[in-house]
Amino acid sequence: MENDLLLCRRVNGRVASPMPSPFTLTFTVNGQTVSLEVDPTRRLLDILRKDLGLTGTKVSCEIGRCGACTVLLDGKPANACLIMAYQCAGKPVQTIEGVADEDLNAIQRAFLEEGAFQCGYCTPGMIMALEAVFRQKPKPTMEELKEGLTGNLCRCTGYSGIVRALDRLSRRRVESTRAIDRLGSFRRAWPDTQR
Amino acid sequence: MKLDRESAGARWIVRPDGCDKVTGKLNFLTDLSFPGMVYGTILRSPYPHARIKAIRTDAAARLPGVVAVITHRDVPGVNRFGIMYPDQPVLCEDRVRFVGDAVAAVAAESEEAAGEALRLIEVEYEELPVIDSPEAALAPEAPRLHPGGNVLHRTHYERGNVEGAFRRCAVIVEETYETPRQMHAYMETEGGLFVPGPDGKLAVYAPTQHGYMDRMQLARILAMPETDIRVVSSPIGGSFGGKDELNIQPYGALLALCCGRPVKIHQSRWESVRAGLKRHPMKIAMKTGVDADGRLLAHRVRILADTGAYATLGAPVLQFATEHAVGPYRIPHVDVEGWAVYTNNGVSGEFRGFGGNQVVFALEGQMDRLAEALGMDAWEFRRINLRGMDDPGPLGQRVAPTDGARHVWETIRRSSLWERRSGRTTDRRAETRLHQRDVSSGSGHVDVRPDNGGSGPAAASFSSPWVRRGVGAAMVMHGCGLGFGIPDPAGGRIGLSAQGNIQVAFGHEEFGQGLLASLQLMIQDLFACDPGDIEIILGDTDRAPHSGSSTASRTTSMVWQALHRLQPHFSRAVCERASTMSGIPVSHLRLGPGGVWAGPERVVRYREIAEKGTEGLQFETQFHFPVTPDAIMGGHYLYTFAGVVTEVEVNLLTGQVTVLGVEHAVAAGPVVNPMGYLGQIEGGNGMALGFALMEDAVMDGSRYVTTNLDTYLIPTIRDVPERIEVYAIEDLPPNDNYGPRGVGEVGSVGLAPAIAAAVRQATGTWINRLPISREQLMRPISTFLHENAPMVSVPDVGKEEG
Ligand code: FES
Numbered sequence: 001m002e003n004d005l006l007l008c009r010r011v012n013g014r015v016a017s018p019m020p021s022p023f024t025l026t027f028t029v030n031g032q033t034v035s036l037e038v039d040p041t042r043r044l045l046d047i048l049r050k051d052l053g054l055t056g057t058k059v060s061c062e063i064g065r066c067g068a069c070t071v072l073l074d075g076k077p078a079n080a081c082l083i084m085a086y087q088c089a090g091k092p093v094q095t096i097e098g099v100a101d102e103d104l105n106a107i108q109r110a111f112l113e114e115g116a117f118q119c120g121y122c123t124p125g126m127i128m129a130l131e132a133v134f135r136q137k138p139k140p141t142m143e144e145l146k147e148g149l150t151g152n153l154c155r156c157t158g159y160s161g162i163v164r165a166l167d168r169l170s171r172r173r174v175e176s177t178r179a180i181d182r183l184g185s186f187r188r189a190w191p192d193t194q195r
Numbered sequence: 196m197k198l199d200r201e202s203a204g205a206r207w208i209v210r211p212d213g214c215d216k217v218t219g220k221l222n223f224l225t226d227l228s229f230p231g232m233v234y235g236t237i238l239r240s241p242y243p244h245a246r247i248k249a250i251r252t253d254a255a256a257r258l259p260g261v262v263a264v265i266t267h268r269d270v271p272g273v274n275r276f277g278i279m280y281p282d283q284p285v286l287c288e289d290r291v292r293f294v295g296d297a298v299a300a301v302a303a304e305s306e307e308a309a310g311e312a313l314r315l316i317e318v319e320y321e322e323l324p325v326i327d328s329p330e331a332a333l334a335p336e337a338p339r340l341h342p343g344g345n346v347l348h349r350t351h352y353e354r355g356n357v358e359g360a361f362r363r364c365a366v367i368v369e370e371t372y373e374t375p376r377q378m379h380a381y382m383e384t385e386g387g388l389f390v391p392g393p394d395g396k397l398a399v400y401a402p403t404q405h406g407y408m409d410r411m412q413l414a415r416i417l418a419m420p421e422t423d424i425r426v427v428s429s430p431i432g433g434s435f436g437g438k439d440e441l442n443i444q445p446y447g448a449l450l451a452l453c454c455g456r457p458v459k460i461h462q463s464r465w466e467s468v469r470a471g472l473k474r475h476p477m478k479i480a481m482k483t484g485v486d487a488d489g490r491l492l493a494h495r496v497r498i499l500a501d502t503g504a505y506a507t508l509g510a511p512v513l514q515f516a517t518e519h520a521v522g523p524y525r526i527p528h529v530d531v532e533g534w535a536v537y538t539n540n541g542v543s544g545e546f547r548g549f550g551g552n553q554v555v556f557a558l559e560g561q562m563d564r565l566a567e568a569l570g571m572d573a574w575e576f577r578r579i580n581l582r583g584m585d586d587p588g589p590l591g592q593r594v595a596p597t598d599g600a601r602h603v604w605e606t607i608r609r610s611s612l613w614e615r616r617s618g619r620t621t622d623r624r625a626e627t628r629l630h631q632r633d634v635s636s637g638s639g640h641v642d643v644r645p646d647n648g649g650s651g652p653a654a655a656s657f658s659s660p661w662v663r664r665g666v667g668a669a670m671v672m673h674g675c676g677l678g679f680g681i682p683d684p685a686g687g688r689i690g691l692s693a694q695g696n697i698q699v700a701f702g703h704e705e706f707g708q709g710l711l712a713s714l715q716l717m718i719q720d721l722f723a724c725d726p727g728d729i730e731i732i733l734g735d736t737d738r739a740p741h742s743g744s745s746t747a748s749r750t751t752s753m754v755w756q757a758l759h760r761l762q763p764h765f766s767r768a769v770c771e772r773a774s775t776m777s778g779i780p781v782s783h784l785r786l787g788p789g790g791v792w793a794g795p796e797r798v799v800r801y802r803e804i805a806e807k808g809t810e811g812l813q814f815e816t817q818f819h820f821p822v823t824p825d826a827i828m829g830g831h832y833l834y835t836f837a838g839v840v841t842e843v844e845v846n847l848l849t850g851q852v853t854v855l856g857v858e859h860a861v862a863a864g865p866v867v868n869p870m871g872y873l874g875q876i877e878g879g880n881g882m883a884l885g886f887a888l889m890e891d892a893v894m895d896g897s898r899y900v901t902t903n904l905d906t907y908l909i910p911t912i913r914d915v916p917e918r919i920e921v922y923a924i925e926d927l928p929p930n931d932n933y934g935p936r937g938v939g940e941v942g943s944v945g946l947a948p949a950i951a952a953a954v955r956q957a958t959g960t961w962i963n964r965l966p967i968s969r970e971q972l973m974r975p976i977s978t979f980l981h982e983n984a985p986m987v988s989v990p991d992v993g994k995e996e997g
Pocket residue numbers: 058059060061062063064065066067068069070079080081082
């Protein structure tokens with residue numbers, strides 16, 4: 001059974017709807033052009049998570065209050081639970097999966113170094129919201145970084161580790177790679193759900 | 196030791212699961228899909244209390260795309276669940292008792308079809324009178340919610356002669372405290388994937404804090420052997436106690452077995468709110484008396500807990516509250532009684548702190564009121580009443596000797612925040628004496644004008660007359676483990692894997708707390724190996740042994756003890772193999788990075804040993820959490836202690852309370868994983884801040900008014916102070932071999948009473964209900980319209996409300 005547990009990627013996800021409205025959504029996701037036949041009102045959140053299998057974008061409140069679903073739409077932060085398919089037409093969408101290569105970006109490194117997450121469910125949204133701040137302003141202040149996260153809830157950390165990460169990012173201290181270097185090969189927990 | 200990155204040094208490590216979490220690669224169990232899977236959804240009661248007259252599912256079953264519709268008739272085994280006492284129907288037969296009660300469930304090819312099918316299920320209800328408070332439940336004419344009546348559990352602990360002692364008291368404070376229906380608000384709502392196998396087996400991928408307990412409960416419901424069910428229970432997007440009980444698992448399992456296809460369920464936030472557990476709202480009446488020197492003599496406590504519609508862990512929560520209502524203080528005469536009462540208000544159950552948060556808010560409130568009535572410094576008052584190293588526990592039971600209480604007391608006394616509380620309530624001794632017999636009930640607070648006694652330099656340092664500052668502190672003594680009388684097994688396994696890794700397996704879960712990092716550090720400490728040598732298996736009943744629950748501040752403690760038991764056996768066995776292979780005597784060998792070492796050289800790699808066969812290299816241990824030898828129900832043996840001090844600012848025009856800074860002192864033995872420890876206290880701090888200032892799942896007539904995170908507010912990054920310092924006290928008495936105590940809960944307990952004390956100092960208003968209502972603190976602007984406004988006496992408008 002361990003081998004059959006796969007992430008199901010329905011690239012052409014079609015949704016049963018009482019009144020099907022034919023609509024082909026063409027947009028770019030993490031730099032790749034994607035065309036899908038979807039209901040024009042289908043939520044971007046569902047398109048990402050269910051149709052494209054990009055589950056890094058999380059779902060929590062579905063009313064725009066928690067920020068777990070934060071992505072970049074046309075470079076600006078957006079709650080994917082509030083965006084409909086037609087609003088994405090022709091636009092670039094970036095998700096946590098496309099935010100950095102294997103090397104991790106400065107935000108991700110700061111989160112790892114400072115203990116800015118526990119369960120990690122809020123983390124992709126937090127990182128995307130901060131990514132949006134950095135796109136607006138390459139050297140944001142602590143205040144601007146905090147403002148950028150006011151729409152993102154975290155229940156685990158009490159925000160203390162996040163504040164430490166923001167502090168590091170605002171000062172743009174030379175990145176210590178001390179702890180990062182120790183990532184090593186230790187990634188074997190929960191092997192069969194993590195393939 | 197101030198706990199931070201600097202003091203942690205090389206022990207400040209990146210979490211093993213960190214990379215996958217910051218890149219979005221980590222699959223939570225609610226992220227999983229399976230080829231051919233269908234979507235499950237649950238029909239829940241629209242009424243808080245009703246009789247079910249009929250359930251008709253035909254139309255729903257006929258809807259295209261629907262593959263299964265189930266009701267109570269489709270439950271093959273016991274149609275009940277509940278960790279302690281299974282009284283909650285999986286699918287209700289003839290009666291619903293709260294708005295989350297499940298009546299039917301559907302699996303369909305799409306979520307849309309599943310949702311449509313729910314609308315087609317016809318349930319005929321006849322509404323019944325609603326019991327929306329514990330008081331109403333206890334009324335003689337109240338309808339009975341369960342065959343045994345409306346009292347789930349009653350506790351009583353007594354020592355000495357409380358009534359007699361009250362007659363000898365110089366000062367008595369009597370007050371009733373109320374706490375809110377706090378919601379866990381984990382960011383990942385309940386969900387999971389249920390995969391039936393061709394062999395009639397079932398794989399369950401759904402978050403819980405005790406996989407084996409879920410397996411046992413599911414086996415009972417499904418009438419299946421436990422060994423035919425595999426429960427994979429983590430990673431988890433937050434739990435805080437809320438996912439320990441079954442939630443969606445029975446429905447996913449039943450649907451999957453019914454239609455023979457994989458079923459996915461992921462609840463919406465509103466479903467999570469309506470069906471999920473909450474912290475028990477409690478009303479706690481305390482009457483506490485001291486002699487003229489300020490020594491506690493007598494303490495009477497009455498706890499009324501709203502346990503909601505079903506039992507789950509309502510009884511142990513009340514038991515815990517009963518014990519912790521006595522706290523870390525020496526009190527000769529004690530009388531505590533508690534009732535956990537069924538109502539139609541949701542279901543209250545396990546939540547970080549486990550009943551301690553509520554009673555510590557009350558107990559510490561009493562300590563502050565008594566100190567003030569005596570004209571004593573609030574912290575000094577605690578010192579003269581604090582337990583000593585060898586004192587018995589709160590219920591008079593023998594406990595592991597500990598000086599934790601005095602250590603945290605001392606750390607808070609020396610803290611820079613506590614120093615800011617310079618406007619101490621001195622000079623009120625004379626005033627107090629006037630009504631020393633009854634400093635209680637309504638007039639219970641000595642009438643202190645904030646600008647008289649309550650405002651020291653801290654308060655005066657702020658310019659606007661309506662902005663006040665105050666400092667408050669609180670003590671916490673928190674039991675670890677489940678307590679006397681409850682099975683509390685622990686255990687784990689270690690072995691060399693076929694690939695040559697040091698493989699450890701525990702039936703515990705990683706829900707964010709950092710167990711993986713703690714294990715990595717412990718294993719490196721014990722075997723001096725590299726992180727790359729380690730393989731950890733967690734939360735999987737097919738691959739990890741019984742370890743008990745990942746709750747009750749017990750996990751770090753138990754895995755530490757397990758590894759210490761296993762280490763000599765494993766090290767010796769591996770070294771013996773290495774000795775055979777290398778010809779070097781065992782006494783010259785030791786485990787190290789990558790393999791077995793002799794002096795400065797690695798002589799055999801772990802992989803080489805594994806290639807020759809790993810039989811005889813697996814070791815398992817099973818043991819029980821340390822318990823008190825005294826048969827006192829619920830009494831604990833190991834405790835964590837904490838002190839909290841905070842400074843707040845109160846705007847009297849808006850009633851807004853802002854927490855400016857917090858310091859925690861925690862005595863929990865050695866720090867295994869500094870980042871994890873710090874994170875637990877900081878995270879607990881955030882939760883306690885919400886508990887104190889904003890969180891309440893409001894119900895009206897047993898229906899939720901707060902339905903999502905727009906109305907149920909939890910702290911944002913703007914609500915928490917930037918300055919939170921954690922001081923870890925690692926000292927344990929000599930010969931204490933119990934290792935680290937848990938810190939998962941203790942950080943969530945003390946901040947609320949500390950904030951209440953600080954608000955008292957800032958405003959003169961005593962807080963006896965949480966969350967602190969702004970209305971209680973607001974003053975009309977006219978109060979401040981005079982020159983020299985800070986000297987005007989501020990009427991305590993909120994007092995009759997509180
Ligand atoms: S899920 Fe989109 S903001 Fe909460």
